[in-house]
Amino acid sequence: MYTREEATDEIDRRMRDRDGEGWLWFDGYGSLMSLRALLDACVDVRYVSLDITALIGGGWIESAASICDDKRASAPLDPRPLATTVILAEGSTDIRILQRSLTALFPERKDYFSFFNHAELSVDGGAAYLVKFLKAFAAARAPLRLVVVFDNDTTGRQAYLQASALGLPDNMIVVVLPDTELARQYPTFGPQGEHVVDVNGKAASIELYLGRAALTKDRALRRVRWSGYNAAADAYQGEIEGKAEVEATFLRGVANCSNPAEARMEFPELVEVWTTIFRAVEKAAEEAERKLHDRVVQVG
Incomplete structure (x- = not known):
């Protein structure tokens, strides 16, 4: 006392x-x-x-x-400052990886976040649906602090720009997976053959953040395979080969980490992902509190 x-x-x-x-x-x-x-x-x-x-x-x-x-x-529609921040991503795989990695890398912060469950009611996934969800939540003035995480690929980047232009309330935050050094020189395969190129913003889905061990097969990094052309973005979309195997290897690896320090050393790209999310939430929370403070001062 x-x-x-x-x-x-x-x-x-x-x-x-x-x-x-x-x-x-x-x-x-x-x-x-x-x-x-x-x-x-x-x-x-x-x-x-x-x-x-x-x-x-x-x-x-x-x-x-x-x-x-x-x-x-x-203030019935103001976000509750002590409530968890809800994480939304492009699909159940992204959510599963983010949830597991938060517990392993930053266990002291896991109680501050909850995760959107795509599987519970068979909710559609994908970047376009995330934009639709944001519009619906904003129109309903949902008093939740949301963080929507888009993949760092062609489709995800395009959807991120669309979401950023919506004029969302302060409690709805959009981020895109960050660029990484690993993705700056990454093996790819397409109609023009094999090339090592920068796949940030073109093919960096969540699997590309799961560590070198998970991305390695037969002593070489799994390739990104170029697929469809996105006319709106004027760029090709790429995808890592063997995504399910990459996730399974990651889940085994993260389970074997004995402490958070070891996990952060093993998965530096996921550290970058969570650092991006933490900073976005902190910035939004500070801005919301500043506006609330200014409103109270004006009333007073």
């Missing part, structure tokens, strides 16, 4: 200090994420209370006010 009494030792002093060296206070716009961070750090805490006696005595709050209910009623 926090009180105004004098600190009894150095730890107590740092817990009370509000001048830059304190452990309790967080910079921000009054975000509940600060409370979430405190609760995550204090894993044994099961009950939190707020003493508003001084606020009632000062006339700021009526004694019979239901402040939590009033807050919920005043």
